[in-house]
Amino acid sequence: MIKKITGAGAAGGFTPHQQLEELKAYIREKGSMAVAFSGGVDSTFLLKVAHDVLGDDCVAVTGRSCTFPEREAREAAGFCRREGIRQIVVESGEMEDEDFVHNPLNRCYICKHTLFTRIKETAASEGFRYVAEASNMDDNGDYRPGLQAVAELEVLSPLRHCGLYKQTIRGLSKELGLPTWDKPAMACLSSRFVYGEDITPEKLAMVDQAEQFLMDAGFQTCRVRIHGNDHFLARVEVPAARISELFQGGFNEEMEKKFREIGFSYVTMDARGFRTGSMNEIISAAKKAAEMAGQAEEITE
Numbered sequence: 001m002i003k004k005i006t007g008a009g010a011a012g013g014f015t016p017h018q019q020l021e022e023l024k025a026y027i028r029e030k031g032s033m034a035v036a037f038s039g040g041v042d043s044t045f046l047l048k049v050a051h052d053v054l055g056d057d058c059v060a061v062t063g064r065s066c067t068f069p070e071r072e073a074r075e076a077a078g079f080c081r082r083e084g085i086r087q088i089v090v091e092s093g094e095m096e097d098e099d100f101v102h103n104p105l106n107r108c109y110i111c112k113h114t115l116f117t118r119i120k121e122t123a124a125s126e127g128f129r130y131v132a133e134a135s136n137m138d139d140n141g142d143y144r145p146g147l148q149a150v151a152e153l154e155v156l157s158p159l160r161h162c163g164l165y166k167q168t169i170r171g172l173s174k175e176l177g178l179p180t181w182d183k184p185a186m187a188c189l190s191s192r193f194v195y196g197e198d199i200t201p202e203k204l205a206m207v208d209q210a211e212q213f214l215m216d217a218g219f220q221t222c223r224v225r226i227h228g229n230d231h232f233l234a235r236v237e238v239p240a241a242r243i244s245e246l247f248q249g250g251f252n253e254e255m256e257k258k259f260r261e262i263g264f265s266y267v268t269m270d271a272r273g274f275r276t277g278s279m280n281e282i283i284s285a286a287k288k289a290a291e292m293a294g295q296a297e298e299i300t301e
């Protein structure tokens with residue numbers, strides 16, 4: 001059962017080190033574990049702790065897909081090599097599902113259900129009873145249909161079980177010497193698409209190249225949202241405090257030229273700056289509109 005803990009740090013009276021010890025105890029109790037490993041802050045922390053506790057009874061399983069940047073795959077593989085952790089790479093398979101390609105509101109559910117089904121099959125064939133993923137307490141507050149798949153497939157969520165928030169995970173990661181402790185938040189490239197607009201390998205590659213361009217220019221925290229099925233618009237998100245830098249030294253002209261070479265017809269900047277899950281704002285707006293429409297109907301009746 002997930003603890004009812006509020007706050008973002010050493011919440012509920014537990015210190016970060018107490019939560020870490022509880023996490024270790026929880027993992028030790030399981031005996032063996034396959035960790036779904038993407039190379040991000042949370043999964044790197046979970047994998048490190050699990051491997052420290054279980055040794056060879058822990059394995060990393062990474063999904064390979066064009067929906068994830070190649071740089072993330074390289075970093076994940078490099079971490080496992082350095083730590084001496086066995087890594088198994090599986091094809092995640094979501095692009096084979098037409099429902100996923102059409103990008104409905106439950107896209108994340110479809111993706112996670114497909115991925116974790118394959119990870120569970122792989123883990124079972126390798127003799128691992130449990131599969132664990134690395135969502136944390138902060139993930140409970142956003143629109144996360146993928147967590148439904150996690151629950152349905154009985155995948156463990158040790159970080160949520162122990163009440164760990166992102167801030168605490170970063171702090172503990174730093175103490176453990178993990179290179180990901182200050183790594184920007186990362187999500188699969190399909191999260192850059194407007195719900196209802198098809199996800200294709202070509203458009204995924206465009207987003208990946210555009211974001212890599214921004215990262216190479218020093219914008220480690222960024223998103224390039226893609227709009228349109230014919231003439232593509234790139235909506236660039238960087239931290240609000242750094243928006244002005246996009247227009248310094250002619251960088252905006254260089255960026256537009258590069259993005260056009262990649263395949264975008266238009267390039268624009270989001271005035272609100274970077275924010276995780278900005279595509280989900282459309283869902284909230286749609287819900288509000290539906291609620292208002294329902295209320296208006298009641299009034300006319």
